[in-house]
Amino acid sequence: MRTPAAWVPLSDQEVVRHAVMGRDSAYRELIRRYQRPVFSLIYRMVRDRELAEDLAQETFVKVLNAIESYRPEYKFSSWIFKIANNAAIDHLRKRSLDTLSLDGSPHAQTADAVEATTLQIGDNRESALDEVTSRELGAQIEEAIGNLRPEYRSCILLRHVDGRPYEEIAEILDLPLGTVKTYIHRARNELRILLADMHDE
Amino acid sequence: MNAPEPHHLTADELDAILDGTIVERASVHVAGCTVCRTMVELDRRVVDALAILPPVDPAPGFSPRVMARVSIHSPPVQVTVRALGARRRVVVGAALVGAAVAGGFAWATSNPAEALAWAEPALQGIGQTLWTSLQAAAANMVEQPWFDGTRDLLAAPARAIPVIGAAAALYAAALVGLRRLLAEPVPDARW
Numbered sequence: 001m002r003t004p005a006a007w008v009p010l011s012d013q014e015v016v017r018h019a020v021m022g023r024d025s026a027y028r029e030l031i032r033r034y035q036r037p038v039f040s041l042i043y044r045m046v047r048d049r050e051l052a053e054d055l056a057q058e059t060f061v062k063v064l065n066a067i068e069s070y071r072p073e074y075k076f077s078s079w080i081f082k083i084a085n086n087a088a089i090d091h092l093r094k095r096s097l098d099t100l101s102l103d104g105s106p107h108a109q110t111a112d113a114v115e116a117t118t119l120q121i122g123d124n125r126e127s128a129l130d131e132v133t134s135r136e137l138g139a140q141i142e143e144a145i146g147n148l149r150p151e152y153r154s155c156i157l158l159r160h161v162d163g164r165p166y167e168e169i170a171e172i173l174d175l176p177l178g179t180v181k182t183y184i185h186r187a188r189n190e191l192r193i194l195l196a197d198m199h200d201e
Numbered sequence: 202m203n204a205p206e207p208h209h210l211t212a213d214e215l216d217a218i219l220d221g222t223i224v225e226r227a228s229v230h231v232a233g234c235t236v237c238r239t240m241v242e243l244d245r246r247v248v249d250a251l252a253i254l255p256p257v258d259p260a261p262g263f264s265p266r267v268m269a270r271v272s273i274h275s276p277p278v279q280v281t282v283r284a285l286g287a288r289r290r291v292v293v294g295a296a297l298v299g300a301a302v303a304g305g306f307a308w309a310t311s312n313p314a315e316a317l318a319w320a321e322p323a324l325q326g327i328g329q330t331l332w333t334s335l336q337a338a339a340a341n342m343v344e345q346p347w348f349d350g351t352r353d354l355l356a357a358p359a360r361a362i363p364v365i366g367a368a369a370a371l372y373a374a375a376l377v378g379l380r381r382l383l384a385e386p387v388p389d390a391r392w
Contacts, residue, residue, distance in 0.1 A: 021276050024268070031264045039259040053259055060267040068274050141250045160251035185212045191247045 004029065012076035019067045027064055034077070035060070037162055038084045044157055045088035047146050055091060059084040075168060082172045085154050092150045137195075144194040152187035159184050210237045219248050 007015060007029040015033075018026035038059055043052035063080050070079060145153055154173060158164045166184075170177045210218070214227035218241055231237050309316035342348060355361050 020274055022273055024273050027268065027271060027273065028264055031267055035263055036256045036258055039263075040257045043257045044254075052257075053263070056259055057263070057267055057270070061270045064267070064271045137250045138254060141247070141254065156251065160248050161254050163252075181212060181216070185215070188244055188247055191251075192243045195247065195250075196243075 004032065013072045016067060016070050016072070016076055019064070020070075027067075030064065030076075031060055034080050037077075038080060041081065041154075041157055041162070042084055042088050044142070044145055044161070045085070045150065045153055046091055051091070055087045056084065059087050074171070077164075078168055078171045081158065081162075081164075082174070085158075085172060089150050089154070140195060141191065144191050147194055148187055148190055152183050152190065155180055155183040156187040156191070209234065210240070215241065215244065219244060 007026070010018075010029075012030070012033070015026050015029050019030060035056070039052060039056045042055045042059070043049060046052050046055065059080065062083055070076065145156065148156065151173075155169060158169045158172060159166070164172070166177055166180055169175075169184075170180045173180065175183075208230070210227055210230060214224050214230075217224045218227055218231065231241055354364060
């Protein structure tokens with residue numbers, strides 16, 4: 001049995017090879033390596049801890065149950081971040097569709113439920129989160145990230161929080177390299193403006 | 202005559218400055234352009250603030266929760282090179298024996314008289330040897346001290362059945378034991 005420390009010198013590809021051979025300690029090592037960055041990315045994308053927990057769990061279950069289909073010519077990190085990002089984006093798209101419904105949730109069974117889920121004009125669920133309680137830059141930037149378009153959010157988090165190279169971000173997001181650069185540039189511009197606005201307030 | 206428009210930083214040049222891989226033209230331009238210098242300073246503040254955002258950990262017990270939902274992949278049985286070589290030798294040997302038998306049969310069919318002339322003395326010799334061996338074995342057995350007792354026992358079926366049953370059970374147990382002894386060890390796939 002390998003101790004957790006014995007996995008440290010091994011590359012992701014090598015750990016995956018052990019996982020494909022059926023070693024459950026290799027599975028645990030992959031979770032140990034990626035639970036923090038994957039959870040951080042998803043949490044900053046969806047801004048809901050409980051939901052992020054569910055989506056991160058789904059991401060790992062999906063990746064680890066398909067471990068034999070991993071192609072070692074690609075980075076493991078690209079693969080897992082791609083699945084994590086897709087999970088978060090899918091959720092955000094679904095949520096924005098739900099938010100746009102003017103007639104209440106299609107799943108509402110009673111009149112009260114329909115009323116409760118009916119869109120109130122001027123009601124912005126994120127605006128409650130937008131209240132700046134702390135003047136620290138970290139809190140401000142977290143909030144500003146939440147106001148970016150989801151695609152910009154993924155790009156800026158992968159580039160400047162995780163420190164991924166442009167090429168890997170393009171691979172993760174299935175976008176041309178030029179588009180990734182443009183998104184990051186625009187995201188930085190928006191963050192600059194959002195932070196300036198927060199300071200003005 | 203109008204002064205030429207200043208060429209402000211491109212997005213790539215701005216990235217290069219922020220990454221610390223400064224392009225010479227860009228650094229010269231930033232030194233003399235207030236607009237670009239301000240943009241670089243503001244962008245740097247944003248990038249620095251992003252870089253120091255703390256990582257967020259999932260709730261304790263995340264790993265066991267994931268593992269509870271994961272099916273550990275079972276690898277296909279690996280055939281070693283040695284086992285593969287042995288298997289190949291057996292197949293080649295069986296093919297050679299089969300070919301020899303088939304060839305012999307084909308020759309005997311096409312030359313029956315010659316085949317019989319060759320086979321008859323050999324068959325006679327084999328038959329004679331078998332008969333002599335059987336007689337010798339029977340004579341030897343009759344001389345054994347346990348022979349009379351066994352003959353008496355087998356003469357009464359009520360006594361013979363439990364004895365034969367016990368012998369059969371012993372034989373089956375011995376077979377199972379032998380099979381376990383000869384079974385190849387299964388490699389433990391988990392550490």
